[in-house]
Amino acid sequence: xxxxxxxxxxxxxxxxxxxxxxxxxxxxxxxxxxxxxxxxxxxxxxxxxxxxxxxxxxxxxxxxxxxxxxxxxxxxxxxxxxxxxxxxxxx
Numbered sequence: 001x002x003x004x005x006x007x008x009x010x011x012x013x014x015x016x017x018x019x020x021x022x023x024x025x026x027x028x029x030x031x032x033x034x035x036x037x038x039x040x041x042x043x044x045x046x047x048x049x050x051x052x053x054x055x056x057x058x059x060x061x062x063x064x065x066x067x068x069x070x071x072x073x074x075x076x077x078x079x080x081x082x083x084x085x086x087x088x089x090x091x
Contacts, residue, residue, distance in 0.1 A: 010088070011084055011088060014063075014084050014087055014088055014091075015036050015080060015081070015084045017062065017063075018059070018080055018083055018084060018087065019031065019034040019035075019080065021055060021058045021059065021062060022034055022040075022055070022080070024058070025051055025054050025055055025058065026044070026046045026047070026051060028046060029044075029046075034080060035080065036079070036080050036081040036084065037079060037080070037081060038079060038080045039078065039079050040077050040078060040079055040080065040083070041074050041077040041078055042074065042078075047077075052072075052077065055077075056072065059083075059087060063087050063090070063091055065087065065090040065091055066090070067086075067090060071086060071090070
């Protein structure tokens with residue numbers, strides 16, 4: 001197994017875990033709605049400040065990481081994949 005393959009698997013697993021957190025926070029959307037390309041900030045009406053704060057807390061707890069104020073940006077929360085990249089950078 002190559003390290004690139006392992007990195008890809010870690011990324012996919014992280015994306016799957018993030019989707020589970022998103023489903024729990026926004027239950028109006030089922031599993032089939034979510035994928036790595038799903039846009040978040042500005043694209044989903046329910047993804048408001050309360051959902052954002054809840055998601056940040058869930059991410060920090062689930063992945064045992066701390067997000068800085070600089071991490072909380074529209075760019076990092078633009079899509080599931082950008083969120084995956086952020087979590088992997090902080091892990």
